[in-house]
Amino acid sequence: MSLMSLGIVRGFVWQIAGTIIGIVFAVAMRLMMGMSPWATEPVWVVAILFGSMGFLIGVGSMTDWFKWMVGIDTPMRHGPPKGKPAWTRYFGVDYNHKVIGIQYTITAIFMLAVGGAFAIIFRTELARSGLQFLNPGQYNTFIGMHGWAAIFAIFIGIGGMANYLVPLMIGAEDMAFPRLNAFAFWINIPAIVWLLASLYHGWDAGWTLYPLLSTRGEPGFQFVFLSVFLLGFSSILGSLNLIATMLMMRPKGMSLFRMPIFCWGVMGASIIQLTATQFIAQSFLMLSFERTLGMPFFNPDGGGSPLLFQHLFWFYSHPAVYVWVLPGLGVISEILPVFARKPLFGYRWIALSSIAIALVGFLVWGHHMFTSGYANSLRAPFMLATLLVAVPTGVKFFSWLGTLWGGKLTFPTPMLFALGAISVFLLGGLSGPPLALVGSDLFLHDSYFVIGHFHATIFGGFVFPFLAALYFWYPKVTGRMYNETLGKLHFWIMTPAFWMMSVGQMSVGVMGMRRRIADYDPMLGGMTSSGLSAVEIGQTVVTISAFLIAFSILLMIYNLLNSAEVGALAGNNPWRSRSPEWQIPSPAPEHSYATPIRVVGEPYDYGLPGSTYVTMATAGDD
Amino acid sequence: MSSATTTAEAYRTQLRMNRMGLWLFFVSEVFLFGGLLATRFYLWGNTRPELDQSIGLIVTSVLLLSSLSMNLSEKGLEHNNRRLFLGGLVFTFVFGLVFLVGVMVFEWGLFPAFYEGHLTPGENVYGAVVFAMTGMHALHVITGLAFIAIVWNLGRKGSYSPERHWGVESCAIYWHFVDVVWIFFYPALYLIGHVAH
């Protein structure tokens, strides 16, 4: 088997070729227009576009479409590749949603490690005041890289969970548009390549990339703009596919209110991704054009407005934070009933609260801009709308308590992570209102309090549930059990460490520690008798916690890799779940359901004797 | 896309799904163009640049005509009138091309030797926004033209039947959508506000 038969290798080769062609093309164009042949930035912009296109063609994600264009039919579904080892299908274009789901998930874990590694590096720098081993330019690049790499991990991780689980949960054979699904996944790979490549030139405006800082300085910015643009493209196509799948492909008897609750979380998230993502794609394109063509959208010298960018950016990026959490909260709602052996309390309320959060989330973007200088009269409505999101979020929390109350709880690793997620997300969510109140936000804005707030919401709403999901569906994916002892160890290291990290960040924030600074005033918060100042103690605690978290995640990676070979066989339904995906063999077969399923009951009727959720029609049965 | 082996039932299911997908795509696109409109109103408020009104009127009318010919073409296919079908596509393509050339040559001044444009993208917000809006729209027109060319070619080879022609249908809806966007862009660029530049 030659290396070039792996789609991803072909993709990279084509990406390099495309990049080179792009450079040549751009230089030729410049010469033709009578300009000097080389200008780093414009040439790279063209090269990035050509290179990305090259990857998508080379990997084979558009081959079927090209065939359709000239009238060649292709089979609707492809099975596993013939004459190649089974693992190769994970490294090339494959239309099976389970394969794509796993591809997404592995990529997400990789990006989490990349983002985490940046955090580990700059956290080490921050453990003490003074500049140790990073210079401020590197530091600024690293925090932006940390932010975007981690956010990539979130979007891709959500793609992983949604792609693997949604079709299984609604009993569909695959997604509505399998080719589009594969295409949406593969866009992420060139996006990641360009993001990592941006390190070479560097860029120093943080993940928010506010102009006018981002419209001057290093060419590294262009890599980030276009990389995020590609990621956004993937989000839009992926969410379109998910919504169509959930609306059109449910089996007989599964009304929307009988879908497994995770699907509602994905629905809320997808609505946001489908629509709001256009705004970030557009705002980053505008930045790119402002840099290359000098179009002054944001530069006041040409009549533009730096505030416009903030509006466009946050109109997407605030709703986006709910994209990050809604599927995760869905995972929590999915796991609790299984391990409490009780129905999900208030199914409809939980389902609708996801949609409510998604919709109200569109009205609150201004809370990131309380100090930005827009009209004072706008501050109050944004404040009130922001506080309003607490209401549907609260409904989820209280309904979870209702689910646990009176159950017969057991605590394997996924359940521990679900409960941990609740406590962590609660901390993050409750640190939202002090930020939402303009008065206290004028103090807390751009301080580490905000950093503490959003790490807690992100970990509680995405990272913990994502880990819970990894453990929970691991037996379905691999057919084997992970190591329970290591799993519990992971939990018991990570949760206290995360608590220390997040509260530590809030603590130094209140002392006056600003965001995005490589070095800080050691006198913040005053001296203590230990010879360290209060802020340094706080920073050291955060750094130590960061190392503990990283260690525990490495433990998990080891556990998951190792158990795939030595773990005990899991059987079809080790958790005794009612959800359809557990009624079929593990690992799930190529075409999931041998025959169409039919829904005959409520999804979470645990403890109701004789009730079933789905029946598998047998042949001849109508 | 259809394969000869798929049953009528499977085709109908697939068709319903495809329609859903296309409309979801439009929902997304509405936000893209909405964002551009928002940018226009944020930056220009109640003003606008001096654009060539006759060019604007001409290209807009041509684009509307193209929607008409596209509609005729689709009707042609449904009634198995292949001449109308293919001819309609050709007309639509030509109208689309005229629109594109009108915008690029006259509004953008792409060939200054032939016609001087009124604005350049870099001079100020007026130029920037005009180029952003017309540029994004032109990108859609270009993809639409490519789409039409592909459909025409496949239609010529007889790939579509009155019963099965999702390719034609999606192409037509897409083209109408691009037209509708222009119906919003035209007044925003040419009519609303007083001339300030």
Next chain:
Amino acid sequence: MRQSSTDKRHFITVSVLVLIGTAVMFWLLDSALPMPIQASIQAQTVDQVFQWTLIAIAFLFSLVVVFMLYTVIVFRRRRGDTGEGEHFEGNTALEIIWTVVPLLLVVLFGYIGVTTLTDITKAQENEVVVQVEGFQWSWLFTYPTDSGEFTSTELVLPVDQPARMEMSSRDVNHSFWIVEMRVKQDVLPGQTTVLRFTPTIEGDYKLRCAELCGLSHWNMLASVRIVSPEEYDAWLAQQSSQAAAITTASN
């Protein structure tokens, strides 16, 4: 024998635990979040708002976490038990309660938020006006006086007199923040933004740029001195005569 989950005794125990939890949580939060000194009138208002939210946070946090831990301990599966949990699917009255009560809380906090906002941003009489200019990576303060104006690289303000900063930037976004005064405001190119505060304690402070503005953002500082009115007048007089001297010299 297990009690039924709707037994009153459960709820009495949990309520007591929640109250204890609230107190403990408030104490923990209060000590984990040490506020710097309050050196302005606005700082007092801001800290007041923050304290109120801390109380609410402490209560809501222990409400959820205590309930959760209680279920973890009381409703865990006993060894050898293979049965299912109790069967109930929801309770509309409860759902409405826990929608409406937080809604009321939100309205209350919204009210607090709006009143404090108008409080800390309202214009006052006899404000000291300083033109602030931010640029990569320092600050420049321009004081108007009877004999023209002069600039300074340190910010000097009289104690107990409202101050108004009129700010703009020469290049990219910056943000004006003195921790002890609490309030902050971005400084933008092409636009003037305003920040008001009334210093109440004499002493030396630091103005720090709070918006990432490039390489030396971390080091974009200026010293701030809050002085008695007499000292302020003396400083003004001295600075303006110096400025006048320089202008005449350069003429």
